[in-house]
Amino acid sequence: MRLILHVGMGKTGTSSIQRALQGNAQTLAAQDALYLGMWFSAIDTKFDGHDGLMAFCNSTAEQQVEYARLFKQALAKTADANGTRTFIMSNEGLFDRVDKILPFLNALRGELDVSVLAYMRDPHQWLPSAFHQWSLRHKTYEGPMRSFSDFAPELIKQYEAIRIWQGHFSDILDVRLHDKGTDVVADFAKGCGLTLDLPDVRHLERSEPAETYLRAAFNARLATGGMPETFDRQVHNVHARPVPTFETLMDLCFKHDNIDGIVEEQRELFEFIKKNLGFDFLSGPPTAPRQPDQAALQTRLIDYLIEITLEQSIRLKRLEKLAHERSQNEGG
Numbered sequence: 001m002r003l004i005l006h007v008g009m010g011k012t013g014t015s016s017i018q019r020a021l022q023g024n025a026q027t028l029a030a031q032d033a034l035y036l037g038m039w040f041s042a043i044d045t046k047f048d049g050h051d052g053l054m055a056f057c058n059s060t061a062e063q064q065v066e067y068a069r070l071f072k073q074a075l076a077k078t079a080d081a082n083g084t085r086t087f088i089m090s091n092e093g094l095f096d097r098v099d100k101i102l103p104f105l106n107a108l109r110g111e112l113d114v115s116v117l118a119y120m121r122d123p124h125q126w127l128p129s130a131f132h133q134w135s136l137r138h139k140t141y142e143g144p145m146r147s148f149s150d151f152a153p154e155l156i157k158q159y160e161a162i163r164i165w166q167g168h169f170s171d172i173l174d175v176r177l178h179d180k181g182t183d184v185v186a187d188f189a190k191g192c193g194l195t196l197d198l199p200d201v202r203h204l205e206r207s208e209p210a211e212t213y214l215r216a217a218f219n220a221r222l223a224t225g226g227m228p229e230t231f232d233r234q235v236h237n238v239h240a241r242p243v244p245t246f247e248t249l250m251d252l253c254f255k256h257d258n259i260d261g262i263v264e265e266q267r268e269l270f271e272f273i274k275k276n277l278g279f280d281f282l283s284g285p286p287t288a289p290r291q292p293d294q295a296a297l298q299t300r301l302i303d304y305l306i307e308i309t310l311e312q313s314i315r316l317k318r319l320e321k322l323a324h325e326r327s328q329n330e331g332g
Helices: 014-023 025-029 049-057 061-082 092-100 102-109 123-137 148-169 184-192 209-219 228-234 246-254 259-264 267-277 294-331
Strands: 002-006 033-037 086-090 113-120 173-177
Touching: 014 025, 014 086, 014 184, 025 033, 049 092, 061 102, 092 102, 092 148, 102 113, 102 148, 113 148, 113 184, 123 148, 123 209, 148 173, 173 184, 209 228, 246 294, 259 267
Parallel strands: 002 086, 002 113, 033 086, 113 173
Antiparallel strands: none
């Protein structure tokens, strides 16, 4: 049996790879391959999710050796049931935690044909992306928001993990370059020796600048860390309902495409109106309204938003007061 362990690093197209693996179940099955997902669920469901991964990494060396035995046993059972010969696991969280799972990996490689696949990026590209992900989008620390110059020296230490991977697993390690021109799903498939149906649209985890700004403004209010889902629940879930652009709504409200053609299609009707009522709507220059000035409209929208925000603030304070008074009365 063969195990392909994709370990990241983070912000090198891991989400795209994981989505492609999830969407290629049948294609993989035809090659006697199976995607296990991100977690060590095959050992125990208590290792699901981020907290489960932390529990796995914090287990003792003796426990990890036993987990390796259980993991191999679970894969062998699956192989016997459906003929799977290649198993794939992908979790970018493993890259900089290699020192925490050495007993597991060393025990596993003695039992299975293990290969480890990782990606690395130029730090000039990686650091801004990592800062966006783990400081602005997901606040991974407590206290006030940290600047790039303050947090980046800590982030860049993630590269240090490659020393451990190289030192312990150079014979089974394949480190590939990720750059702006990389089709990471196609490259990953090539590195694994597998065929994957490539997505039509490349998945990008990074949000647009306006969303990034709002998430940072929200996280700056938190004394503790903050997951992206907290913003989604309390402010706006842009994935459930994307925010329309200003230009899109401008066109929707004020763009009058093909008005002459629409009127022309009803020429016979307007000829009738001209003949019987004397109103000539078919000659002369078009009189359709023009689009308003965008800058002036945006400035005026700010006036409206300030007024709406103040009104809502007053109403919320009144509701809070009423709720407090009702609570006091009921308590008394």
